[in-house]
Amino acid sequence: MKKILGLMLGTTILAVSPMTTQAASAAERCAIAWSHYTGWEPAGYIEDKGLAKKWGAKYGVDLSFTLIGDYIESVNQYTAGGFDGVTVTNMDGLTIPAVGGVDTTALVIGDFSNGNDGILINSKDGVGVKDLKGKDVKLVELSVSHYLLARALEKSGMSERDVKVVNTSDADLGGLISTSTPGDAFVTWNPILQAGRNVPGIHMVFDSSKIPGEIVDTIMVRTNVSDNCKKAVTGAWYEAMAAMAAGDRGAITHMAETAGGTVAEFNAQLKTTRMFYDAGEAAAFARSDNLVKTMDYVRKFSFDHGLFGDGADSPDFIGIAFPDGHVLGNAGNVKLRFDDSFMQMAAEGKL
Numbered sequence: 001m002k003k004i005l006g007l008m009l010g011t012t013i014l015a016v017s018p019m020t021t022q023a024a025s026a027a028e029r030c031a032i033a034w035s036h037y038t039g040w041e042p043a044g045y046i047e048d049k050g051l052a053k054k055w056g057a058k059y060g061v062d063l064s065f066t067l068i069g070d071y072i073e074s075v076n077q078y079t080a081g082g083f084d085g086v087t088v089t090n091m092d093g094l095t096i097p098a099v100g101g102v103d104t105t106a107l108v109i110g111d112f113s114n115g116n117d118g119i120l121i122n123s124k125d126g127v128g129v130k131d132l133k134g135k136d137v138k139l140v141e142l143s144v145s146h147y148l149l150a151r152a153l154e155k156s157g158m159s160e161r162d163v164k165v166v167n168t169s170d171a172d173l174g175g176l177i178s179t180s181t182p183g184d185a186f187v188t189w190n191p192i193l194q195a196g197r198n199v200p201g202i203h204m205v206f207d208s209s210k211i212p213g214e215i216v217d218t219i220m221v222r223t224n225v226s227d228n229c230k231k232a233v234t235g236a237w238y239e240a241m242a243a244m245a246a247g248d249r250g251a252i253t254h255m256a257e258t259a260g261g262t263v264a265e266f267n268a269q270l271k272t273t274r275m276f277y278d279a280g281e282a283a284a285f286a287r288s289d290n291l292v293k294t295m296d297y298v299r300k301f302s303f304d305h306g307l308f309g310d311g312a313d314s315p316d317f318i319g320i321a322f323p324d325g326h327v328l329g330n331a332g333n334v335k336l337r338f339d340d341s342f343m344q345m346a347a348e349g350k351l
Helices: 018-026 042-048 051-059 071-079 090-098 144-155 170-178 192-197 227-245 249-259 263-270 279-287 289-304 341-347
Strands: 028-034 061-067 085-089 104-113 117-122 136-139 164-167 185-189 202-207 216-222 273-275 319-321 334-338
Touching: 028 042, 028 071, 028 227, 042 051, 042 061, 042 227, 042 249, 051 061, 051 227, 061 227, 071 085, 071 090, 085 090, 090 104, 090 144, 090 216, 090 289, 090 334, 104 227, 104 279, 104 341, 117 144, 117 192, 136 144, 136 170, 144 185, 144 202, 144 289, 170 185, 170 192, 185 192, 192 202, 192 263, 216 227, 227 249, 227 279, 227 341, 249 263, 263 273, 279 289, 279 341
Parallel strands: 028 061, 028 085, 104 334, 136 164, 136 185, 319 334
Antiparallel strands: 085 216, 104 216, 104 273, 117 185, 117 202
């Protein structure tokens, strides 16, 4: 999922002793990039409220969560080595770092979109997916928005040949929706989606609740980072999840404000996000047959759209491994792995 090209860093300068500085520099880097999206706002809470520092200290790593203003840029920076992990969807984790040769592990299954992604049309009348025919559709090309569009068209007996995809930065979509005119069409995610739905003349004609469990939001890390890094990330995440599940007003308020909205707006977005507050449920989802089916669909979509690169001759070019050892595609070229073990440790209170 998602926001502004460039880096948005909230920097706090602390006075530290030479001993503290030396200790920090000796700790293994465990740097996670995140971008704005309802299901990923807990990352800002983890960083700002000291959970990253707490769990990093527990496992002897320098754990940090850094906000990047543009979603694709955050994934690109991770792929290039600027970060050890990133908040990323299942599809983009496959098509950017994995295809780029970075052996990547889906460490935490945070949620799946259950209405958080949608297709909007500006129209004077009630409309449906079929009204997209012949229209320009603005979206982040080759992202999950593109995937959602393809699935919506397929379910309506159409194909991408019936529309023209216009690649548009997520940083620009909100403004374009707010100034749109009849006939304009867009695909985006929350919070842009929610704001867009309030624009006069805008109608939502399809959303991710029609394909539940297919747009999965995760924290992925380099497979070769240490277990200590993985434990720290997972522990911090589920402490934040516990606060949300308990209805911690301070936690929800912080996330809403970080996202640039009100508590009411944030809670409305959570209603269309199937959050896995319970680590055991997230681990079970990672082990499910449905995830295998989804990733099979995703890899075929990705190959058909050229996202595996010129050297790929079939969807089997890259291997995707699952907790039970099953591999989709090339078992000799596994670059994306779903790991339930650290979520299961969290579920059993072993972190």
